[in-house]
Amino acid sequence: MYRTKAYAAAGKTAPMACTSIPRRDPTARDVQIEILFCGVCHSDLHYARDEWHEVFPAVYPCVPGHEIVGRVTKVGDGVTKHKVGDLVGVGCLVDSDRTCPNCKAGLEQFCPGQVLTYGSPDKHGTGPATYGGYSASIVVDEHFVLRIPPNLDPAGAAPLLCAGITTYSPMRHWGVTRGKKVGIVGLGGLGHMGVKFAHAFGAHTVVFTTSPGKTEDARRLGADEVVVSRNADEMRKHAGSFDFILDCVAAPHDVNAYIHLLARDGNLTMVGVPDQPLPVNVFGLILQRRSVSGSPIGGLAETQEMLDFCGRHDITADVEVIPIQRVNEAYERMTRSDVKYRFSIDMASLKAEEPA
Incomplete structure (x- = not known):
């Protein structure tokens, strides 16, 4: 287990602030990723402020972010899909039961045992719930790590993982x-x-x-x-x-x-x-x-299909790139629909922060 910097909310009225969170060391099938950009989804705001309490109660401290683009820094011995240096993405899911009819059909988004990138029970025991992409790095099973076409701008590619x-x-x-x-x-x-x-x-x-x-x-x-x-x-x-x-x-x-x-x-x-x-x-x-x-998101195969389609057609989201220090401002602007059309956090800005 190691620790990494992240931005988290300590409660539903607390602002996002720098902290330190645990991440597991990569197992045989895991990929460790240095996060370069993370999109800001309206779901992040809803979760951080516990506005979906009846259907998706927040667990604090919460680290949102499920539109992740980064570079592979380490892979487990059994990983075959990715290698160190690859540009990759992680979306809304980081695990599923792999055995239900939905998973077998490539529809992991409907799996009753799905594990969301943030806010789901963490079977690895590294926290009270899974932590998302407002952080310096993340460790994810290779099946839930996607290839990002190299011709796409990584800041604009991040929101493709959800929007x-x-x-x-x-x-x-x-x-x-x-x-x-x-x-x-x-x-x-x-x-x-x-x-x-x-x-x-x-x-x-x-x-x-x-x-x-x-x-x-x-x-x-x-x-x-x-x-x-x-x-x-x-x-x-x-x-x-x-x-x-x-x-x-x-x-x-x-x-x-x-x-x-x-x-x-x-x-x-x-x-x-x-x-x-x-x-x-x-x-x-x-x-x-x-x-x-x-309709929710798509399964892993369809998400990769979408990314490849975007690579062929040079499609990315229209983004306003912000440093992590402006994420609270971004949340307030989202409530006013004051963005064209997504925020994308440059996670390099996190390096200057010191956890509280």
Whole structure:
């Protein structure tokens, strides 16, 4: 066991601050990684402030971060997938039971025994719960370590490990491809990745936003059309025409307005998580055999597929790179949607810190 620097919250009202945490020494199948960049996900804020207590209670001290890019510094004797010096990534999962039907199907994200990168029971006993990527290094089983294409900027690649796969996976599942008409609701951290993927898949891509000022940026990201969702006439023009709509909005909103835009057998997938239930008009589903679904991240194989796709198409997240010392400010700005479109922490900034 060794100790490494990290930023942690000591309680739900405490700011993130420098500390020292334990990490296990690599076992035969483990990879030790020096973390170069870690994306900041809204889930990090929710967890650190214990805002999801009913479904995902925080364990303190908590070290968030599940959008990790780094260099391999050590590998166990049994590791075959990675070598020292490789550029690699770690996403939302660091383990699963490996034996359930979901794992055998390559769908580790649905495993009942999944181990999240932070906040899950740590079977190795190095802490009260797993510690995430706001740290100088991490040790992870090789199966949960992914290859990062070398042509991708590592700062922009970090959010692909969550925001990227969260938007890529449902598009693959519902068959988004050339000739399809795809809607992206909300142009934020998730939505901007959805636009990039839909465009790269060759779909006719339409962004729905409440902000007319986002039109130019939506087109820059790859949108063919931009619809201001508060404009009833603009919405009416698209009635019954979408094959797939990805809803990235985490605030309460009228999903029936978007269900009405689906064609026969069209699907609306929710990846945003509003903090209260959303009413659904069932007739809007029945009359055209439409469906509404939800989707989390993807499995390990699909996440690697997504990263390779990004490498071929030169896709990364649009990021604002910050030092770790500004992470509390970043949290406050996220609550105001004041970022285009993700924060990425330069973990080299942690070297200057001294644990409290």
